[in-house]
Each structure stands twice: as structure tokens, then as C-alpha cells.
Amino acid sequence: MRMVFLLDPRPGMWDRARPMTTQKDIARRLGVSPSLVSHVLGGRGEQIGAAARTVARIQRAARRLGYQPNAAALVLRGRSARTLGVVVKNFDDPYLGQMAGELHRLAQAAGYALMLTGCGAPPAYRPEPAPLLRFRLDGLLLAGSDVADDWFAPFARQGVRGVQIGSGPPVAGMRRVCTDEAWGMAAAVAHLVGLGHRRIAFIGDGSGAHERRRQALVAALEQRGLRPLGGRARAGTRGAAAVEQAVAAALAARATALAAGDDETAQRTVRALRDRGRQVPRDLSVTGMDDIPSARLTIPALTTVRQPLGDMVRTAFRLLTAPEGDERAAEATLVLRPQLVVRESTARPRAAAGRERNGKGT
Incomplete structure (x- = not known):
């Protein structure tokens, strides 16, 4: 059964039960x-x-x-119902709360209601359009990467604008706002190399997002004349099992720094290393990607690449609600630059730090 939730941020809508x-x-x-x-x-x-x-x-x-104007009456008069659909790929994603909060603030300020629904099970993550097609939407926002790419056509035929916040295969008919993941991974590599690391491994599974980020890591290392070390899980392995396999491979390759495909994977990596008697960052440095809310609460706090989530949501909202003919709304893809956030999970390699303490330099 598909669920659709109405998130109406307009003041006074839910103060108390009373007739409209x-x-x-x-x-x-x-x-x-x-x-x-x-x-x-x-x-x-x-x-x-x-x-x-x-x-x-x-x-x-x-x-x-x-x-509040009646939405059906507005549509019958040819006016906007001021309602946006929101499709969330994965409700377990830590970004959902942040994204929903930013969307709520934007919708409240502009007088829009939000209709919220989700996607089908992995690995396809196919949105089900039927529930939202019952409503006359002014726009549709897809929150998430690597979802099925052929589901938006019924909305496009109705003239509904669509914007995806995420990466992966493009969804036909939708514009896109995404992060420059290659730049972000290159910034993480530059930070690690600057600390003295030369033996760097990627920790991740075979998902689309992790594979793109692994390729970005390989490119960034090769630009510096470095070779990426083993750190990949077996095909089809996900979650904690994937991290365990990747960490074991990285340790066997004598890596000194581990670049994880996302922050949750980085947190699992810190746990897996601790279970093996390794301390971060004393024995190995670990970086993440995304800067989820718990990244700063991890012990040690994660060095990571922060996605410009607020800017991404505001840009997507503008694309959905810009007046007809606005040239900015015609852009197919907008790529925003992330930010490296240095915290406690990275340090100089242990051997180099030891030489420095002994007065031998690097």
C-alpha cells in the first residue's frame, strides 16, 4: 500500500479541529x-x-x-493550487529531516502545501506515481539519487515541473540539482595527502553513489601519481558486512587512510577498526562524505565533505516555483560545490608522526 502524507505548512491549518x-x-x-x-x-x-x-x-x-482558498476551486478557475509533491527515495536517509525542514520553511514563506510519498523497495527504488496523480500538483521534487528513470512521464504530460535533488542516471523530464562529488572527493584526497598519507583506500559497497565516489577517488589519486589500495566489498554486499569486507581488504593492503563512500559507512568503519584494536586517527585516518547530523557527534568527530543541502533545496524550490519564462528555471542541471569539513578523524600517518616526534622530520 502506498502512503501519501499532506504536509501543509501554512499557519493555523492544524491549530485545532474546526470547520474550514x-x-x-x-x-x-x-x-x-x-x-x-x-x-x-x-x-x-x-x-x-x-x-x-x-x-x-x-x-x-x-x-x-x-x-485558505479551496485547492479544487482554484484549479477549476485555472489558478495554481500551490501544492508541491515530494518523493523521498529512502525514509531512513539522515538527510530527510534536514531536507523536510528546509522545504517546510520555503513552502510556508511562499504559501505552498507539500504532498509527501516514497519509493518502492531497493534496488530499483521505483517511485509509484499513482497516489500523487490524484492531485493537481504545481511541481514535483524527487529527493534522492539512483532511482528508476522512467516514472515521471505521466506528470510531464500534465505539464508538471520536476526537479531531482541527487545524482545517478537522469530521470526523463526532470531537471536536476546535484553536488560536484568529484570535487569533494578530490578535496578529501588533498587533505589526506597534505597530512602525509600515500596509502589510501576507498571503503564502500557497489551502490551507484559509492561507485561514482570510488571512481572520483581513483582519479584524484592518479592525478597525484598515487595508486588506490584495495578496500572494496564483494559485489552485492551491503551495510555492515560490506564495511567489514572492505576494511579487512584495506588493512591487508597496509592502508593508512580510509575514504568512505558516505558518513554512515565512515561511522561503521570507525567501529570496525575499533573492534580490531585500531584507533582513529592514531592508527588510521577516516573521512566521510555528506556531513549528516551525527557526523560531528561520532567519536572521533568525522572529517567529511559537506553537501550544500540548504542551497540545493533552495535551488530546487526556485526551479519548481519560478514564473513561466524565467530563464533560470530552464537549466537542465545545476551542480553545486561541496565543502571539506576537517574534524578529529584525520591526522598524520603514525610512522610520519613518530619520526616527527623523534626529531627526524619527514
Whole structure:
């Protein structure tokens, strides 16, 4: 069964259970005709010659009574229902709370309601369009990378704008806002090399995101004349088992630094190393990717590459809600640069640090 949640951020919508205020209610309260209220709230008060004082009085009453236009009626009149659909790839993703919070703030400020649904099971992660097709959406946001790429067509036929926040195979008909992952991984490599590391391994599984980031790591190392070490899990292995396999391979290759495919993998890596009697960063350095909220709470706090989540959500929201003809809304893909965040999980290699303490230099 597919679930669709209505997240309506407009003030007063859920203060208490009560019937919705109608235009007739406002007319009765003010002692004016319903047609006058309809014209004023429809933005046509001046056209019919309504006095400015009367217009202001009706508008104040509408705000005080918590009036909200009926979405179906707006659509019938050819106007926007001010409703956006949001498809989340994975509700277990730590980014969901941050993304939903930023979307809520933007929607509240602009007067939009949000319709929220999810995707099918992995590995396909296919969104189910049927629940959202029951609503007249002004735009549709896909939150997540590497989902099925052929599901948006029914919305495109209805003229619904679509924007994906994420990477992977493009979804036909949708624009995209994503992070420059290659730049981010190159920044992590530059940091590790700057500390003195030359034996660097990637820790990850075979997922699309991890494979892209592994390739970015390989390219960044090769640009510096370095060879990536073993650290990949067997094909089809996911989660903790993948990390265990990758960490074992990296240790066997005598790596001094481990670059994880994401922060959750980095946290699992720190745990796997501790279980083997290795301390981070004394014995090995570890980096993550994304900067999820718990990254700064890990012991040690993770050095990672921060995704510009706020900028990504704001950019996607602008693309969805920009007026027709806005040239900025026609851009197919917008790539934003991430930021390296240096914390406690990286340090000089143990051998180099030992030489430095003994006065032998590097």
C-alpha cells in the first residue's frame, strides 16, 4: 500500500479541529455580499470598484479567521493550487529531516502545501506515481539519487515541473540539482595527502553513489601519481558486512587512510577498526562524505565533505516555483560545490608522526 502524507505548512491549518472558514463565513461576519468577498480575495477588488478600505477590511478578516482558498476551486478557475509533491527515495536517509525542514520553511514563506510519498523497495527504488496523480500538483521534487528513470512521464504530460535533488542516471523530464562529488572527493584526497598519507583506500559497497565516489577517488589519486589500495566489498554486499569486507581488504593492503563512500559507512568503519584494536586517527585516518547530523557527534568527530543541502533545496524550490519564462528555471542541471569539513578523524600517518616526534622530520 502506498502512503501519501499532506504536509501543509501554512499557519493555523492544524491549530485545532474546526470547520474550514469559507468566503460565506467572512461575508456573514462583515455584513457584505459573498460575491464581494470572492472578488476581493481573488485579487479583483479594484477591478469591480471596491473601496480600498473595504478591501483591507476583508483581507484582515480572512487572515484573522484562517481562511485558505479551496485547492479544487482554484484549479477549476485555472489558478495554481500551490501544492508541491515530494518523493523521498529512502525514509531512513539522515538527510530527510534536514531536507523536510528546509522545504517546510520555503513552502510556508511562499504559501505552498507539500504532498509527501516514497519509493518502492531497493534496488530499483521505483517511485509509484499513482497516489500523487490524484492531485493537481504545481511541481514535483524527487529527493534522492539512483532511482528508476522512467516514472515521471505521466506528470510531464500534465505539464508538471520536476526537479531531482541527487545524482545517478537522469530521470526523463526532470531537471536536476546535484553536488560536484568529484570535487569533494578530490578535496578529501588533498587533505589526506597534505597530512602525509600515500596509502589510501576507498571503503564502500557497489551502490551507484559509492561507485561514482570510488571512481572520483581513483582519479584524484592518479592525478597525484598515487595508486588506490584495495578496500572494496564483494559485489552485492551491503551495510555492515560490506564495511567489514572492505576494511579487512584495506588493512591487508597496509592502508593508512580510509575514504568512505558516505558518513554512515565512515561511522561503521570507525567501529570496525575499533573492534580490531585500531584507533582513529592514531592508527588510521577516516573521512566521510555528506556531513549528516551525527557526523560531528561520532567519536572521533568525522572529517567529511559537506553537501550544500540548504542551497540545493533552495535551488530546487526556485526551479519548481519560478514564473513561466524565467530563464533560470530552464537549466537542465545545476551542480553545486561541496565543502571539506576537517574534524578529529584525520591526522598524520603514525610512522610520519613518530619520526616527527623523534626529531627526524619527514
